[in-house]
Amino acid sequence: MNSVEIANELKELLNGKNINVQLSVPQLVEKATSRGEADLTADGAIVAKTGKYTGRSPKDKYTVVEESSQDKIDWGKVNQPISSEVFDQLYIKVVNYLKEKDELFVFKGFAGADKDSQLHIQVVNEYAWHNLFCHQLFIRPTEDELKSHEAEFTIVSAPGFKADPAIDGTNSETFIIVSLEKKIILIGGTEYAGEMKKSIFGIMNYLLPESGILSMHCSANVGEAGDVALFFGLSGTGKTTLSADANRKLIGDDEHGWSDNGVFNIEGGCYAKTINLSAEKEPEIYNAIRFGSVLENVVVDSETRIPNYDDNSLTENTRAAYPIHYIDNIVTPSVAGHPKTIVFLTADAFGVLPPISKLTKEQAMYHFLSGFTSKLAGTERGVTEPEPVFSTCFGSPFLPLPATRYAEMLGEKIDEHGAQVFLVNTGWTGGEYGVGSRMKLSYTRTMVRAAIDGKLNDVATTQDTVFGLHIPITVEGVPSEVLNPRDAWADKEAYDQKAKQLADLFKENFNKFSNVSEEITNNGGPLV
Structure with a gap:
């Protein structure tokens, strides 16, 4: 036909x-x-179950x-x-x-x-x-x-x-x-409704670069001074949570374009994970779930119709879809200027990456191309516990063009607009998954806010001996022992072994890029 x-x-x-x-x-x-097809909840949202497909099905x-x-x-x-x-x-x-x-x-x-x-x-x-x-x-x-x-x-x-x-x-x-x-x-x-959302994102990832516009799997917000921040990361790393900041206006929570005019949202709504959601930890998202919102696979009490966001019996990948205007602090229309701060988010299940580190230009390009995180339970069919994964540009499942095309465009944007790039680990600390604990959201918020406010631009740093990352020695409001991941482990020898293991995975993965400059290859990745 x-x-x-x-x-x-x-x-x-x-x-x-x-x-x-x-x-x-x-x-x-x-x-x-x-x-x-769906039931009404006490908050006025509807809740639907998606059957055996509770996440994307990339093999299909x-x-x-x-x-x-x-x-x-x-x-x-x-x-x-x-x-x-x-x-x-x-x-x-x-x-x-x-x-x-x-x-x-x-x-x-x-x-x-x-x-x-x-x-x-x-x-x-x-x-x-x-x-x-x-x-x-x-x-x-x-x-x-x-x-x-x-x-x-x-x-x-x-x-x-x-x-x-x-x-x-x-x-x-x-x-x-x-x-x-x-x-x-x-x-x-x-x-699973997310297939529709991500399919259109894939189309935009094909069309926008053809027009000289960088398409990005990231969230974005802007401060009163017009300072734009981008948050890159795969599902479950905290893009939606960290960009929904009461002190800053949300541009969008997941998909953006970066043109010569600045950043714009590709979508008109938000698709937030709701597992363990609470009004105390994530008030912006919690309060956005009301009439017109759509809950996926959230367990609801049969009598009170109150959602139980802590119940993962259907899936870890419980979701809420709502229009962006259900968030109080938003930019209308969803456009803003050029980013001042770029944050790469990773949920490190090895527990060895720093909670925050400053990246040089070469390190920024290396980690963008690497796109390391841990694939979290429920985001894809068959994933039941965190798995280390390298997803180029923090969004390879949605990129129809070669990854280096997007990476080169981002590098040009960083150079042109002088953005500062940070790597933030929202994953585990004090040990690997099953031993250590998940990084406290309050600490992550404090560190990210310090980065966006420029408080880390001139702070003293120490260089990690394994990954070469530049770790701030102090961040106001965060215990010093949290900042250096090795200090957070009781068993230092176990840390060294696990860090070396992850460094080797980084280098092994990066070998697939044959057309990357030696400057990035030699100066962007692990030191060992």
Whole structure:
């Protein structure tokens, strides 16, 4: 099928009698609850269960091999190729499946707060609660914008349709297939709503660099003086938590672009982890969960309808989706200037990286390309405890282009705007996972605020002998023994062995980059 035939099939689907276009939040809440898709909570949010898929399914994500894009894509385990024939056959099956449904739900909106690079999108959903999720996560159009809205990319989501691998050419019943040429994202066999959000992010990661704009998996906020801070990190490292600061205005919590004008949010909402959420620790997120918000896999009391955020019986990856204006301190529209501070977040399960360290330019590029963290339980199917992982640019699952393309763009931005870069470990201290303890959020907040306020720019540092990182000797409000990870371990010999083990993993991983300058290779990584 060519693009015209695909478009005609989509047009026929969208003209069906079962289509509900651009329903309001109350209408979608009513539909989701009356159809038995979700329940209402005491706070007014709805809660839905996603079945056995409680996280992304990266092994079931594909990109169609097409002439216009095949030489640009970084093919491999992340960007798995699939043929046009497989896509076309599944597309027709899914469309026919959806035509038979009593009701379908369509959302029209945008990705990207910068009007100059904004992408017009639409989402066709089998479930009302999925459509509410998209309404809250993407940028919502005004009435005037809706009149002239022409979708450039379309998500077609059919969770109830399950593929047959033997017939359909997939790895499992689940599939997330992107056709850049036909401008369709086809999703089936999974109820996890995050697949829709991340699929659009992948599209933006393909399109924005083509326009000279750096796309970034990061959160961002800005102070009263216009000082912008970026927070890079994979799911569970603290991007959402640390960027939701009562003393600073939130630009966005997960996905951004950096153009010649500054930083802009790609989304119109937030998708926060809620495991162990409390009003005391994370008041901004806690208070954002109200009518119109969508909870995923959160256990709720059957009588009081009060959510139990400490219950991980369904998954560690419990989530809340809500529009960004549910956070009090936000920038409207979600755009700001150039970053002054960049924070790389890592949840180190080895417990050997400093809680905060200053990075030279070479170290910044080394750690950005390395993207080390621990994959936390529940963020992907099959992950039950932290696993060390190197995710290039802190977001390799979502990068269709070669990683060095994004890294080079970031290096140019750092040089041009003089941003200070810090590596912050929100993981373990005093021992590895299972022995030590998770870094206290209060300490992390204090250190990050000191970095953003410029208090660490001229502070005395000591250089770590294993990783070469520059550790501040003092940070007001943080015990000195916490700052140096070796001091926090009772067994120094055990620390040395574990640190050497992680350093070796860094070097082994970095060997895959063949086109990186010797300056970064020699001066950015571990010393041993």
